[in-house]
Amino acid sequence: MILSETLRVAVAALVTNKLRSMLTMLGIIIGIAAVITMVALGEGARRAIGDQLAGLGTNVISIRPGQAVQGGVASGNARLTMRDAEALAGRASEGSFALAPEMSGRYQVDDGVNNAEISVTGTWPNLFAIRSARPTGGRLFTYVEDEMHRRVAVLGSAVGSTLGLASSDVLLGETIYIRGVAFQVVGVLEAKGDGFGSTDENIYVPLGTAQHRLMGTDRLQTISIQAASATDLETLMQDVDRVIRRAHRLTPGETSDFTVQNQASLVAIVEDTARLLSFLLAGIAGISLLVGGIGIMNIMLVSVTERTREIGLRKALGAKPRDLLMQFLIESIVLCVLGGLFGMLLGFAASTAIGRLGGISTVISPESVLLAFGFAAGVGLFFGMWPARRAAALPPIEALRFE
Secondary structure, three states, X not given: OOHHHHHHHHXXXXXXXXXXXXXXXXXXXXXXXXXXXXXXXXXXXHHHHHHHHHOOOOOEEEXXXXXXXXXXXXXXXXXXXXXXXXXXXXXXXXXXXXEEEEEEEEXXXXXXXXXXXXXXXXXXXXHHXXXXXXEEEEOOOOHHHHHOOOOEEEEOOOHHHHOOOOOHHHHOOOEEEEOOEEEEEEEEEOOOOOOOOOOOOEEEEEHHHHHHHHHOOOEOOEEEEEEXXXXXXXXXXXXXXXXXXXXXXXXXXXXXXXXXXXXXXXXXXXXXXXXHXXXXXXXXXXXXXXXXXHXXXXXXXXXXXXXXXXXXXXXXXXOOHHHHXXXXXXXXXXXXXXXXXXXXXXXXXXXXXXXXXXXXXXXXXXXXXXXXXXXXXHHHHXXXXXXXXXXXXXXXXXXXXXX
């Protein structure tokens, strides 16, 4: 029997039992749709996190306090102070990198009418360049204002809405009160959206002002450093480690009481984690494909039993075992391929709906579609082989006698 005739007979057999064929395909449809949707969610999350991390700036490393260790025992949190920032600032004077220490806290802020608890960060003007933060109105504060401890503030784009106002622009040039201390608003930053490094919900004031008028401490949460280029990062990290260890009077071999983190390594860790999560989700969804394949094998075995007399008649008329093998194998593959096509459409629809209704970023990759579709065809081939071989191996005399 030629292939086209075998295909026609196989499809006719499936069409004869439409409802059973649809129910059989259901496991494959759900499995393919689940794989595509889960991978789309994972890939979307990976890209979204990558975009958010980019908001921290390019070629940036961060220095944060770690744990102080005495005699091999952790003895509490170590300090990162202005002394450390000043030691590094001496190195930055050559112009090879930009540096911005930060101290922050949440304080009660009011504009004379409304009030809210808002995060306030004291820093140097370099931070705005490192974070690629630009003002949409007004200006940024200067180093002169920092040295003179001027009470000026730059607002994130969402600060106004936190205070119940239409926008932060309403406060430009006005006076706000942070912890009861009056500050003049000199600038408003452009919106950057939620995520790492977002400036939208923060108020920024000169570091010297924050240190002496608000927080009363020289302890820093972090020191951000931007290298001139990506090739300088490794050398810069080693230099920073050496300078801070000397400032903290750590002996060779003694554990550092601070951490130096390269943003590129952080991005790589996040991307690897998101990719692993995508594979995990796809693996879980793939279980339904396996269940669907078992369902197809079960139905094909039932089909072989139901059509035993047909098999015996065809063999008596000259059909060869390979013809019967091909017929039942094609039926199984057609079920899986059709289920794969419907599953792809359902996966596209589900990913789009989740993205729009849930506000979640989803990215459908061609690789995931091809993988899911190929897996569906493979399931049909694998789970259809046993029923097909059973049909091909039936003796014609016994098949014709079957009731």
